Amino acid sequence: MRLKDKVIIITGAGSGIGKETAILFAKEGATIVVNDLNEESGQQTIDEIHSNNGKALFIQGNVTKTKDVQYLVDEVIKKFGRIDVLFNNAGISGVGQLHEIEPETWEQVFKVNVYGVFLVSKYVIPHMMERRSGAIINMSSCIAEIGLANRASYAATKGAVLSLTKSMQVDYAKYNLRINALMPGTIYTPFVENYISKSPDPEKTISTIKKRQLGEELGKPIDVAYAALYLASDESKFMMGAHIYIDGGVVNGK
Numbered sequence: 001m002r003l004k005d006k007v008i009i010i011t012g013a014g015s016g017i018g019k020e021t022a023i024l025f026a027k028e029g030a031t032i033v034v035n036d037l038n039e040e041s042g043q044q045t046i047d048e049i050h051s052n053n054g055k056a057l058f059i060q061g062n063v064t065k066t067k068d069v070q071y072l073v074d075e076v077i078k079k080f081g082r083i084d085v086l087f088n089n090a091g092i093s094g095v096g097q098l099h100e101i102e103p104e105t106w107e108q109v110f111k112v113n114v115y116g117v118f119l120v121s122k123y124v125i126p127h128m129m130e131r132r133s134g135a136i137i138n139m140s141s142c143i144a145e146i147g148l149a150n151r152a153s154y155a156a157t158k159g160a161v162l163s164l165t166k167s168m169q170v171d172y173a174k175y176n177l178r179i180n181a182l183m184p185g186t187i188y189t190p191f192v193e194n195y196i197s198k199s200p201d202p203e204k205t206i207s208t209i210k211k212r213q214l215g216e217e218l219g220k221p222i223d224v225a226y227a228a229l230y231l232a233s234d235e236s237k238f239m240m241g242a243h244i245y246i247d248g249g250v251v252n253g254k
């Protein structure tokens with residue numbers, strides 16, 4: 001039980017990496033607050049956790065809406081009295097070269113991926129500061145570090161999250177908070193499945209993705225969930241402002 005009795009909010013936990021992490025964290029003894037825009041998929045995560053005898057609560061909400069975020073944080077404090085860990089996981093994709101991207105798309109990708117991290121953290125952090133205890137995990141991506149075709153907006157948001165993580169760590173170290181980032185490579189989730197299936201030649205797209213990494217298989221949500229587990233647990237108490245690659249060697253292996 002590596003997360004025994006911790007109260008943990010995971011945004012975007014109705015699907016993919018967030019869902020898998022919620023299920024793993026609950027098995028490790030945490031009480032999970034599942035946030036997602038999508039009511040049905042958020043409820044499915046809860047049902048799966050409950051069927052394993054885990055503790056979880058679903059609070060539907062949009063990470064970019066102040067009212068939703070305030071409600072989320074207020075409810076968690078009302079019900080559990082504290083927030084031990086926040087996993088800023090919710091995110092959306094943005095495809096296209098810079099000159100092709102509509103300004104509205106650019107804004108929307110930044111809104112969810114960067115503003116959403118800002119907004120949820122803004123309302124959670126005062127509660128952590130008060131208790132002088134807490135860990136925040138921000139979801140970046142290995143493409144924050146490398147160029148990738150057709151991902152200008154998305155890569156820029158993940159670079160912003162990485163740099164935000166480090167500044168947050170500097171500001172809140174004195175309150176004993178730890179802020180770290182995850183840098184996944186391509187992880188086979190609905191997010192990636194959707195991109196592959198819409199590409200003109202899905203087989204070719206899969207083989208191009210594989211060529212970027214050292215390993216043969218694409219990453220799985222559980223691969224990222226285990227890294228998140230380490231950052232959420234007290235085992236990582238000396239990790240501050242760090243970022244962890246879970247990318248099959250894309251960045252560091254070649």
Ligand SMILES: NC(=O)c1ccc[n+]([C@@H]2O[C@H](COP(=O)([O-])OP(=O)(O)OC[C@H]3O[C@@H](n4cnc5c(N)ncnc54)[C@H](O)[C@@H]3O)[C@@H](O)[C@H]2O)c1
Pocket residue numbers: 011012013014015016017018035036037038041061062063064089090091092093112116139140141142183184185186187188189190191192
């Ligand atoms: N899958 C990958 O290859 C990969 C790689 C690196 C980083 N990431 C990042 O990991 C995170 C999760 O990705 P995934 O692949 O599991 O995606 P996913 O699409 O499977 O899940 C994302 C979830 O976030 C929710 N969501 C979207 N916008 C939201 C909002 N405004 N408010 C609340 N919830 C919202 C969606 O409803 C969905 O359930 C994202 O931040 C993504 O950028 C993914």
